[in-house]
Amino acid sequence: MSESWVNSAERIGADLHLELSGPGGRRAALIHALRDAVRGGRLAPGTRLPPYRSLAADLGVARNTVADAYAELVAEGWLTARQGSGTRVAERAEPPRHAGKVPGKTPPRARGPRHNLRQGTPDVSGFPRGEWLASYRRALQQAPNEVFGPGDPAGRVELREALAEYLPRARGVRCDPDRIVICSGFAHALRLLFEGRVLRSPLAVEAYGLPFHRELLTRAGVRTVPLPLDEDGARIDRLGRERGVLLTPAHQFPTGGPLHAARRAAVIDWARARDAVIVEDDYDGEFRYDRKPVGAVQGLDPERVIFVGSVSKSLSPAVRLGWMVLPERYVEGVLAAKGEREAWASVLDQLSLADFIARGSYDRHVRRMRQRYRGRRDRLVAALAERAPHIEVTGVAAGLHAVLRLPPGTEAATVARAERAGVALDGLAAFRHPGAAEPAVAAYDGLVVGYATPSEHAYAVALDALCATFPDP
Template sequence: MTELLLPFDPTRDGGLTARLTTALRDAVRQGRPPAGGRLPATRTLARDLGLSRGTVVEAYAQLVAEGYLVSTPGAGTRVADGITPRPPAPPPATTAPAVRYDLKPGTPDLALFPRAAWQTALRRALAATEHSALGYGDPAGHPALRAELAAYLGRVRAAAADPGRLTVVGGVAQGLALVVRRLVRHGHRTIAVEDPGSPGTFGLLRAHGIEPVGVPVDQHGLDVDALAATGARAVLVTPAHQYPTGVVLAPERRAALIGWARRTGALVIEDDYDAEFRYDREPVGCLQGLAPDLVVHLGSLSKSLAPGLRLGWAVLPEPMVEEFRTDKQYTDLGCSTLDQLAFARLLADGGHDRHLRAVRARYRARRDALTAALARHLPAAAVRGVAAGLHLHLDLPPGCTEPAVVEAAAARGVRVDPVAPTRLALPGPPALVLGYAGLTERQLAHAADLLAEAVTEATG
């Protein structure tokens, strides 16, 4: 019989049987005793631990039921064969410098989430909702939210949306994954994407069986002539605020893109990820409004409210609706009904519009603070993409590399993202993507000062 080293203190608070069971389970997981090894008799272990035999018998019986132990009459209790010891804990990672100022793009200021308004909307939705609405609903989304969203997108994004072609999804990521599933089913093996673009999106596309093919982006947006040369029959674009360059797709490029799609029968997928935030004028209308028969419009609450809600929408060309909704049904049976109803209420009573007006003013002030500080401390670095969104594109001055600047900034407690990972194939000058949504104006000014020090060190 293997000696059982069992760290167990019977004087601690809590149920004795539950604590003994946990201690025995942990010992088996750690290979004490190993697979096939015998455990002490119940009377022996009870005497050693100062417990009643019944407590030990019950703990052994629980672990037999779970498959950790095997008990044979006349042969005692042993560890079941096939139990793999838990590997030792990895050594502690090297401590990275503390992040004082996080300029990573992609997340809004979560402290600005309208908790009181959301709580009120949820409470009112619960009070007005029939019990039946809490069951399995329409996988396309609750009718109340689809109606409110269709009206909202028509009013705010100039979309040609109606509830019958709108499906509620778990964020843009799920909407895109469902579109890609359909493309692959219909024989697509590639999809054109903006280059540079989102590395996370590239990974999502590959994970769902389709290969992204890069198309250059210039100061006017996606190069449609280069798109036509790829031979792709689907393209993913961010026309309202391209990631990471911040370029807004020019009117002539919009027309050319729709013309290409109509000539070739291709599908345009529009990721409208942060279009609500335009600072120099009203947000430019969505691409889908120009050609609802050719464009899939994807949007979500990840930037306007919070990514943790996992709520978004897909407005689809009519021929795609049924197949898309079937895929949605067999993916997750639909999104959270309560969250859908709360958001529908927030749209209906104007709470979402009020929230957007408030945070848009905050984000504009933060953008202004960062751009002013960069102009003061890094006059040789060009700033792009300031008209919209929640991030800036900073072209680094000659003589420094992205890794050197990122490392020097991290040593000063400033987290920044390099542009290189956003490029599929096309090289480009060194640059950074700076998110400014989560920091105050004073913090952004100090972060820019520290970043300028990092650039100076990396250049020298």
């Protein structure tokens, strides 16, 4: 096999001798050689690797061979890839012999899963750094001095005005800026509403949902009552004497369907009849693919629904910004729960987001990411159709995750098998309300696959690894 000095010194900092030998093809040999070079310390953490084309030319291999080898090593955690800064040796890929021995050096962190298909994260490599920076710069330049004083608990008026234009247009929400309170995401909204005693127990919740939210409610002293789900979404007819209901109507989390139109009307009727409130979690409402947009239930009756949205799926969960659109009677209580000053959401971030929305950057970003996620979703569906046709894919018309239906009784074993193959994902059981007893709630076996989580170059290998975990029927 070929042997070469990679003499792209200006790009990788040092010449590197790579020997492509050993069993398997060139791709395997290159992976082996690069891994060895990192492990042996010849490629130091942070070192930039040559572009595919140069290394391919140096080694006399195809460009795709290099691209595949890099992608595999990124997926394994040896390398990292970032748009604009190329492929580098991961900081934590330090040779073990140095671990903890060099004074002042931090020992390497434990490596994450090789293929992360856990739902919950957007493709963080898609964060619009340039446009966000431009908005931040403009916001900072144009901010009057009073901005740098204590923040208003309702949030900056610039952001509330931008949202009052965006939410009706994009999500069918009815609102004006006085009804909007900025918060730092959905979890914060729940805290304000329930720890702040704006809303009372008991609260009906969908039988499948995010355990983190249920735990937060329990800690706030709220009793949650599981509401069964079927193919039309939450069983509104099962609502009883609860004071409110928490729903994900645009895209049930995590099972994936929209709430049927008749049930959207029925839940409003229930809230009116019982003087109850609906908390609408619109966590990924912007990402819809095949079906017509599903507007917010809030649009049906803004005095019965608290609409909550956040940038966690659309932009990044690290930004920590969200919004509540409130019925008039709750505005004061929520502001009181926030306290006299803004204690959570940075005013500079609020102004940046206001600019980002007002200039159309938010719309552009959502459109871009929608395209990307639709492509990911299509690749997942195609890969399964080809390699595991007995697995039914559901909940794919919207959102950033899909649910793969499994034969009854096979979920736990499939999750464990995936884990052994380095694929991180969750089974549906992880999201089930502990009080959701049969036969009130139809339980089925399934895997929740977050197809947005891996970065673009790691997705193909992650899909491969996923498909390989399904045994033939």
